[in-house]
Amino acid sequence: MSTATAQNTVCYHCGDDCKEIIQEAEKSFCCEGCKQVYLLLDENNLCNYYSFDKNPGLKAKGKFISERFAYLEDESTSKKIIQFSSETQNNVTFQLPQMHCSSCIYLLENLHRIDPAIISSQSNFQRKEVFIKYNPQQTSLRKVVELLAFIGYEPYISLKDSVEKKVTSFNKKQIYRIGIAGFCFSNIMMLSFPEYFSSGNIEQSGLKAVFTWLCFGLSFPVLLYSAAGFFVSSWKGIRQRYINIDIPITLAIVVTFARSYYEILSGTGPGYLDSGTGIVFFMLIGRWFQDKTYDSLSFDRDYRSYFPLGVTVIQGETEKNIPVTKLKKGNRIIIRNEEMIPADAILMQGNASVDYSFVSGENTPIEKKKGELIYAGGKQIGSAIELEVVNEASQSYITRLWNNEIFNGSKNAEKSFIHPWSRYFTLALFSVAAAAVLYWWFVNPANILPALTSVLIIACPCSLLLSATFTYGNMLRLFGKNKMYLKNAGVIEALAKINTIVFDKTGTITENTHSSILYEGTPLSATELQAIRSITRQSAHPLSKVLSASIEDDQSVVTQISSFKEYSGLGVEATVNNIAVKLGSAQFLDENNDLHLTRDTGSHVHVMYNQIHMGKFTVSNQYRNGIQSLAAKLPQYELHLLSGDNNTEKKNLEQMFGSKTNILFRQSPQDKLNYVQQLQQQNKQVLMLGDGLNDAGALMQSQVGIAVSDNNAQFSPACDAILNGENVHLLDKYLAFAKAGKNIVTASFVLSILYNFVGLSFAVQATLSPVIAAILMPASSISIVLFVTLLSSLTAKRLGL
Amino acid sequence: MSALFMLIGISIVVAGAFLAAFLWSVKSGQYEDDYTPSVRMLFEDNSAEPTPTTTKTVKSTQNK
Numbered sequence: 001m002s003t004a005t006a007q008n009t010v011c012y013h014c015g016d017d018c019k020e021i022i023q024e025a026e027k028s029f030c031c032e033g034c035k036q037v038y039l040l041l042d043e044n045n046l047c048n049y050y051s052f053d054k055n056p057g058l059k060a061k062g063k064f065i066s067e068r069f070a071y072l073e074d075e076s077t078s079k080k081i082i083q084f085s086s087e088t089q090n091n092v093t094f095q096l097p098q099m100h101c102s103s104c105i106y107l108l109e110n111l112h113r114i115d116p117a118i119i120s121s122q123s124n125f126q127r128k129e130v131f132i133k134y135n136p137q138q139t140s141l142r143k144v145v146e147l148l149a150f151i152g153y154e155p156y157i158s159l160k161d162s163v164e165k166k167v168t169s170f171n172k173k174q175i176y177r178i179g180i181a182g183f184c185f186s187n188i189m190m191l192s193f194p195e196y197f198s199s200g201n202i203e204q205s206g207l208k209a210v211f212t213w214l215c216f217g218l219s220f221p222v223l224l225y226s227a228a229g230f231f232v233s234s235w236k237g238i239r240q241r242y243i244n245i246d247i248p249i250t251l252a253i254v255v256t257f258a259r260s261y262y263e264i265l266s267g268t269g270p271g272y273l274d275s276g277t278g279i280v281f282f283m284l285i286g287r288w289f290q291d292k293t294y295d296s297l298s299f300d301r302d303y304r305s306y307f308p309l310g311v312t313v314i315q316g317e318t319e320k321n322i323p324v325t326k327l328k329k330g331n332r333i334i335i336r337n338e339e340m341i342p343a344d345a346i347l348m349q350g351n352a353s354v355d356y357s358f359v360s361g362e363n364t365p366i367e368k369k370k371g372e373l374i375y376a377g378g379k380q381i382g383s384a385i386e387l388e389v390v391n392e393a394s395q396s397y398i399t400r401l402w403n404n405e406i407f408n409g410s411k412n413a414e415k416s417f418i419h420p421w422s423r424y425f426t427l428a429l430f431s432v433a434a435a436a437v438l439y440w441w442f443v444n445p446a447n448i449l450p451a452l453t454s455v456l457i458i459a460c461p462c463s464l465l466l467s468a469t470f471t472y473g474n475m476l477r478l479f480g481k482n483k484m485y486l487k488n489a490g491v492i493e494a495l496a497k498i499n500t501i502v503f504d505k506t507g508t509i510t511e512n513t514h515s516s517i518l519y520e521g522t523p524l525s526a527t528e529l530q531a532i533r534s535i536t537r538q539s540a541h542p543l544s545k546v547l548s549a550s551i552e553d554d555q556s557v558v559t560q561i562s563s564f565k566e567y568s569g570l571g572v573e574a575t576v577n578n579i580a581v582k583l584g585s586a587q588f589l590d591e592n593n594d595l596h597l598t599r600d601t602g603s604h605v606h607v608m609y610n611q612i613h614m615g616k617f618t619v620s621n622q623y624r625n626g627i628q629s630l631a632a633k634l635p636q637y638e639l640h641l642l643s644g645d646n647n648t649e650k651k652n653l654e655q656m657f658g659s660k661t662n663i664l665f666r667q668s669p670q671d672k673l674n675y676v677q678q679l680q681q682q683n684k685q686v687l688m689l690g691d692g693l694n695d696a697g698a699l700m701q702s703q704v705g706i707a708v709s710d711n712n713a714q715f716s717p718a719c720d721a722i723l724n725g726e727n728v729h730l731l732d733k734y735l736a737f738a739k740a741g742k743n744i745v746t747a748s749f750v751l752s753i754l755y756n757f758v759g760l761s762f763a764v765q766a767t768l769s770p771v772i773a774a775i776l777m778p779a780s781s782i783s784i785v786l787f788v789t790l791l792s793s794l795t796a797k798r799l800g801l
Numbered sequence: 802m803s804a805l806f807m808l809i810g811i812s813i814v815v816a817g818a819f820l821a822a823f824l825w826s827v828k829s830g831q832y833e834d835d836y837t838p839s840v841r842m843l844f845e846d847n848s849a850e851p852t853p854t855t856t857k858t859v860k861s862t863q864n865k
Binding site for chain 1: 805806835841843845
């Protein structure tokens, strides 16, 4: 071990601690990869990269193997990725989840300086995308991707992209509608002022006509274009015999405009165009406010987003990298270290140690022998293996889960809770209108039509819509501030109805990165610990990595390794300072059971020093902060825990979740889905929390599925909400907030009904003048918006969010 | 009072021009990304469309 003078030198490129320092041009780097990237940037005068952000580089994981991108030369694959192609220019958009700072933007927009065949590149930071134009005659898609991967920004290209073209559309239509409605509304409002403030008697005769006809003209775009969305939606509702909130809204709009046009054309009045256009404008804003989207998150991932795009196939004597979709039964494939097995296959050659953590949730790799079937979705840890494909990629055991019909429908669609309210509202409205008509029929028939239309105009359902949209819009943002990202507003309502919660264990309530290590046995000396550390640093096994990270580096102890042999999945044998050390599972150290080591399940690393068994390290899950007390804060919910792992943690979990919670282990993805279905058959409203592909079925099936993720670059399966791991313990507060939201909307309905009473009192008397309508409508809208926004923000504060 | 008619007319036209400008700006994609341009303008030597000869000569004079 080298004795470095500065203990904590930090790599100039990526900022990681340098275990061995590589010097170049007066700067230190932690590895050859970082140094190479620096040299490339320096050569092309792009060292400004380092000036925008501290150590912005991204460390390369392992050696850069260009073979990995060979599948991009396949025409059918590249056609799906390239968006536009001509002789001199190809356009392509890549998703780069590693983008995290201004330096990234700088470098990605200056790619043309590294490779002149790239014409230009533009990045979109919020969506974490880069749009590249390159010249296909001078370079290829594969070379562009290789360049990006080399500098640390390997694009995320998944099987999904090769199957369906990704369309990210920015909703321009909505913005046009709002813009036009706002323009017309404000101008009509201003042009109506003279009318109102002069009590209907404008001095200059020509002016009045001009204003009136201008208002008339300005109202058309609003009625025909901006309000079109409401008409379409209510038509759909009528066709399905379902009264949604848009039906009374359409009624109000149509009646307002009809009466106004009649009054203007017949010269009997100025009309209510300002109120009419105002309604449309405010409601469109409400809808836009509620549609908050998160550009860089995706709530719709399926297995194809996780599977690699290409795989190495052995054809005769040569190896070729082909797209996964083209794998056929009988193909021989090579899977290297850290690569995913894309199809069910039989092990032909090599030592397989497969990590199924995101399929089954089990952390420890499973060892497979020659001739055994290996399921798709696992990652190979260790040396390369050769497999023979049994099922095509789309027909494997894990992908068949997606044939379940739950993945085809859409959840939490239109049925929102304001719909029952809209039904009551419509009924109440018609009864009031009918009453007014009857009254005036007997008293003064001339007033029937004015009264009827006034009622329909003023009883504005827009305040109903505004209550819901602004409350939910604000809540979505407050949730987002607390790192819980909901797919849409419907999820809030679904959360409020929940009465049962199902937890996954690994990755959801446990930390993905840290583990706790316990040693039992004869105490180890400093020399012995350092020996273990240096040995485990050489091993690729996840348990070794955890173990070596937990032992602190002691520079005073010199360890010399003279021999080292790793038995994939079993253990490690090495000679350190001339003493034989063996680390590994009980089977490895004690094949013939001479020492009677307990062979219990779980992650144990036994230590044998010079043929003497010293003890064992037990690696156990580290639970997330605050989980211990979470179960106690959820007394009103029925709790369940499903884990794909073995039952080593049973005692701990029972202590944390209480005896009433149902805890099951060794659950496969299909088991979890079935379990949720069973609960739903008992009419329970289920909330599922999971993190990996193994929870995908259950997440889709439950009324609300929350995917727990630790960083934005981590991929979560299809879900309704993405929750950051550090905030899982706030689950009780989130649920309480969702419930409170429902109450806030109800409270603001009551407020809007008050406004309606005031307006209706004028309307039934047929004395509703445009001035009153023009005052009431914005007043009610604005006050309701303020009310719900303040109330929801205060509620969040009170809950501690 | 004909002045008033004219003024109203002109103001409608001007307002309409602004509306047209707004619609055009949405159409041309200016609102698609409202964060990255704020970072991009702080880069000193960035140019969207590269002109190799001029940048190279500028670079060489700067390096001297």
